[in-house]
Amino acid sequence: MSAPAGRLPPEDPDLSPYTGWTRAHWVAVAENLLLSVRPYASPRHARIDLPGPASSSGAASDGLEGFARTFLLAGFLVAGHGGEDPHGFLDWYRRGLAAGTDPDSAERWPRPDELGQAKVEAASVALVLMLTRPWLWDRMRRQERDRVLEWMSAVVGESYPPINWVWFQVMAEEFLRSAGGRWSRADIDAGLAVHAGLARADGWYSDGQERSYDYYCGWALHFYPLVWASLAAERPRAELVDGWRRDLSRFLDDYIGLIGADGSPVLQGRSLIYRMAAAAPLWGGAWSGATALAPGRIRRAASGILRHFHDNGALDGGLLSLGWHRAWPAMRQTYSGGGSPYWAAKGFFGLVLPPDHPVWTAREEPLPAEDGGLQRTVRAPGWIIGTDPRDGIARIVNHGTDHAREGDVLTDSPLYARLGYSSATVPPLVGGTLDAPLDNSVAVLDSSGAATHRTGFTALGVFHEGAVATAGSRWRAHWIDPSQDTGRDHGSGRPGTARPGPTLEVWSAVRGPDEVRLVRVGDEPAPDGRGWRLRVGGWPVLREHGPATSVEALTDHPGLVSGTEHLGDAGPLEGETAVPWVCADVAPGEVMACLVRLGAEAAAAPRPRVRIEAGGAVLTWPDGVEARVALHG
Known part of the structure; x- marks a missing residue:
């Protein structure tokens, strides 16, 4: 049938110009x-x-x-x-x-x-x-x-x-x-x-x-x-x-x-x-x-x-x-x-x-990731799918999948409940982030720094008009202690003792490698009477040879800080994982906007502007492309 076992035949660049394989x-x-x-x-x-x-x-x-x-x-x-x-x-x-x-x-x-x-x-x-x-x-x-x-x-x-x-x-x-x-x-x-x-x-x-x-x-x-x-x-x-x-x-x-x-x-x-x-x-x-x-x-x-x-x-x-x-x-x-x-x-x-x-x-033909790129919304899983030939990465922005039902109160499954997935990154699968989501998350931090989960959210839909796709979800943020759970791991989040936080409504406006992540904090009063400590986590990339990534706030808030968490060998891609993040104190009813990027031009490209209005936000990119996002509260 073939060459000796373990040895590959010669490549065929004419028939297979992209992979060489037949x-x-x-x-x-x-x-x-x-x-x-x-x-x-x-x-x-x-x-x-x-x-x-x-x-x-x-x-x-x-x-x-x-x-x-x-x-x-x-x-x-x-x-x-x-x-x-x-x-x-x-x-x-x-x-x-x-x-x-x-x-x-x-x-x-x-x-x-x-x-x-x-x-x-x-x-x-x-x-x-x-x-x-x-x-x-x-x-x-x-x-x-x-x-x-x-x-x-x-x-x-x-x-x-x-x-x-x-x-x-x-x-x-x-x-x-x-x-x-x-x-x-x-x-x-x-x-x-x-x-x-x-x-x-x-x-x-x-x-x-x-x-x-x-x-x-x-x-x-x-x-x-x-x-x-x-x-x-x-x-x-x-x-x-x-x-x-x-x-x-x-x-x-x-x-x-x-x-x-x-x-x-x-x-x-x-x-x-x-x-x-x-x-x-x-x-x-x-x-x-x-x-x-x-x-x-x-x-x-x-x-x-x-x-x-x-x-x-x-x-x-x-x-x-x-x-x-x-x-x-x-x-x-x-x-x-x-x-x-x-x-x-x-x-x-x-x-x-x-x-x-x-x-x-037939002669090989290019993937969307190689030929013009692709951006589309997928209703069932609540995804925005995007590829960009400048970096060849396939991306998902996720507002519909969590391996749970609406209203469930569970920890976030790393492989289902994150706000983003790609062909070049993987969520940390060991360590503390299993029970305290960091990468591609929006979480409220308590006084000890513990993060809330989003599983059981309400999906608000995915939409695509012009050059910008949008998707949203709303959930009652919740802290969970799953320490008593000894069940089998079949991909779901874990149950445990829960305590509620504020309602979060999150929308993603996506254009190419740009995601503008808009977060409206619910009207529930914060424990200190002022604001909830909100953290927005970015993409989990390999420190040494992963794609470029960044997270930056586009709105100003008290206590605004940013940083990068270094998680070590936390996933199956070879190398150490790093996750950028921003934190701020956000008052009940207030909106925080962040720019989350992954890809070849993540750091250098001009950023869009955000104007917060009653009931929503207006996003404007440097080339004049504009998108309006309604925030329902």
Whole structure:
């Protein structure tokens, strides 16, 4: 299929002028990943026990994950080559299938009705068995097939969380139906109903009833429906499939703006250790035709993602670690173990497409971050998405996502509740800022310096008129002591003992790399009878080689000071994190305006002027562009 494992073929600057990479590079990386995990397999290959701390589900679950997720990668690779398999991947995994589903084997897998995580992994096994049926399932012995069916049939009638997990049951039972096993139409219909209830505006989905907007939207909730529809024994209703196609196409119009020119996706949301899985919805669009993106732009985006992680050390010795670039286990959730990062296999779904598919043969086209930039509002997650070719950074300004419901009183989840995310920065994930938000925050400080949280805010909408986009949110600022919380980390903020502060109404007016952050403090009286101590935090950048950033007040207030907090090695990007901030005493009912910048011209560009009026503010940039922002109080 490719060059020797671990070695890359020559780059092709004519076909791929932005990344140099072709389908052959994808094949080479996939083969290297698959061959590199073999030394960690159990004797009969049912478990692949990869390095790293154990997940909350235990070692047996982690070994199953190592098998199922790398099996997914092998399935995409072999299916895309019409069964050609010079490394014998399918035969190798066939041994593991036989041993893992044998109830008398020392390597037996936990059943889906015994362990929740097995429900997830059953879907990957099912998908590969459907994609590779002529070369694997049809060649297995009857006794082996019966054991697989018996193990997987444990999903039937089981309860699944009403999130992306419902697709794991749908996929497993579709395989059971296709192979003559036990299955339930009611289970599939229930899963489809849950999925329909997760649909939001403009092709977006929320992964649950909370405001949970993250990569699961693309690598699960957009990925599975069209794949399932193509494999289903009974094709779903045409209007259902057409709706999924429209959703994916519309979603990808926004999604392409979440990738930086260096190939890095925006660092936002849980399960970021899945890395290249961020390419999955792009390949889904190419595979289904459900996108207006040109084939060359899709490949440039996907290959940019893969090359970004490859070149930044994510494939350490051929293995994917718990981290972003290199190993950084502190960024994982408690459900993650050594085999978990191999859900990155979803990002290799493009290998299912044959070498002569236009997505592989078209010349690469630039990303928005490289060609003219992009600024757009996204209603469902409450985001302003922006890219600027001067620095190639993809940015989000966030006024709609917090992995919570309106009115919840929780700590701010660093990967959901911040006011900004980008492809070049990551919120601090260790240290005191977990319980006292600093970066991209607006917080009130008490007499001890403790900061309030915003989770549970009211979203006020996103708007785009002319050159300036605006978005706003309002919340009752609250201090929380979460010290008694010992629950699992699934991305949400943490509960605890709370005490209220003032109401804060915050609007962001965005133009290119400029965000004018307007803060109106509510009418609640301050403890000292004068003003609340307000802190506005900027972008968390790497001190030595991160992008330029700044925060400065555009209105004058008593006690106004500014500074930079140096947080050390607080995130998975290599280097020490620094966060600029400004603080001031702001009276009840008063408005504070700050200019928050990230990018190549953050410090040098002329700043806009702000005029505070009754009920709002008028912003004027040096070139005459003006925006009016209403503040409702």
